[in-house]
Amino acid sequence: MNPSQQGTLLASMPQNLSYQRPKGEQLQEILEGFIANLEPGTRLPSERELAKRYKVARATVTQAIDELAGKGLAYRVHGSGTFVAEPKFRQPQTLTSFTEDMRARGMTPGSLVLAREVAPASAVIARHLQVAHETPVVQIVRVRTANGEPMALERCYLPATRFPGLEEADLTDVSLYSLLAERWGVRVSAADQWASAVRLTEEEAELLGVDIEQPALLFQRVTHDQSGNIIEYVRSFYRGDRYEVHHRLERLDPAAPPTS
DSSP states (O other), X not given: OOHHHHHHHHHTSOOOOOSSXXXXXXXXXXXXXXXXXXXXXXXOOOHHHHHHHHTOOHHHHHHHHHHHHHTTSEEEETTTEEEEOOXXXXXXXXXXXXXXXXXXXXXXXXXXXXXXXXXXXXXXXXHHHTOOTTOEEXXXXXXEEETTEEEEEEEEEXXXXXXXXXXXXXXXXXXXXXXXXXHHOOOEEEEEEEEEEEOOOHHHHHHHTSOTTSOEEEEEXXXXXXXXXXXXXXXXXXXXXXXXXXXXXXXXXXXXXXXX
């Protein structure tokens, strides 16, 4: 974007801040509304320009942009500026595979297989699969991609005796759930899932193509077949700058107030 376009962009922003509310809070709201109407990759006005326009300290602008980056709405490139981030994906509330989810969004799903082997179950994995400690399990480690961009680092664990030969299957760009149905006649039916915010290791951040300071969402899932048997335990690290969790909450009818 040339200086003229940047000037036009800056001129389209609200002129003044109110003295009735904290300026940093107002600036953050202005920038959020501003970003909502811009294409991903658009460079925002510089911190110096914003500080001058709104007559606030540079630190106030920096803090507002830090908040935007923390929400995944913007990202910084050292020496180049701050840019509008790609919109976040909402984690679906139904049980779908990554492949199904990406296709439903009109994107091309993919996988980079990092490992597929049979190994003894650790105490944690055995507890989730409800098998004995050191029971053989198939471990599959993949980087899941959408249109070629890394989205998640996924580690799946399945009982080896139930899925013989799974460790030899080619899982590149393949839905695991579809493979389980086609080859072993096992269909997933339900799952329990937990989500938490975590910090990535240096290796995990590199595989996902993000800065090590970028938070991630850890999804742990225990998947059941139609008979209620556990068939899978999954630990997936999703990029915090591309994913968010959405829940619709409904209030139960409160107890009727006492009549006397």
